[in-house]
Amino acid sequence: EPEVTQTPSHQVTQMGQEVILRCVPISNHLYFYWYRQILGQKVEFLVSFYNNEISEKSEIFDDQFSVERPDGSNFTLKIRSTKLEDSAMYFCASSLRRTSGLTDTQYFGPGTRLTVL
């Protein structure tokens, strides 16, 4: 069964450093998403991406964050200057384009644990 993959599984970085989290969505999906989950807290939506541009973004997704689909398979989340409070699990998800009458089920990857020291 196709699945979303993410690398690395764990990333440790120093405060102020840039990190890039990578995701390979399911191959025929067209919508891509990033979420984060701080330890013990709710999953929080960060951004959705369709047709090479951001569709929606939350208040969390400030100028320190950016997303990119550099090729036909990868979807990346970049944090330019990490802060301690960026430490969290980051989940990528993908879905088929929603069409009339069909649901927009998102399939999640296993996550990348980001630790900012």
Next chain:
Amino acid sequence: GESVGLHLPTLSVQEGDNSIINCAYSNSASDYFIWYKQESGKGPQFIIDIRSNMDKRQGQRVTVLLNKTVKHLSLQIAATQPGDSAVYFCAENLASGGSYIPTFGRGTSLIVHP
């Protein structure tokens, strides 16, 4: 309901029992709801969904009930198995720009004892 701090509400059941997990959502305009299962160290996994024009939907061993009057959602798991042990959370969705943007609850930890 939800707990303060890091501790999730916990439901402990015996293998073979039926489980009911509840969720209160916040936005009366939400029109699409999803239940997710999250096992330790893994990403959320879709279980079942329901649209606001329905009040009940059944899947394999799972049933979701929606009460829009009181903004309440429940997940019923029949004949619970040890492999069902996980954190379960609901997500309410508002349609936005052709895609649903979910807002997640904190979840309930289900522990199934063999």
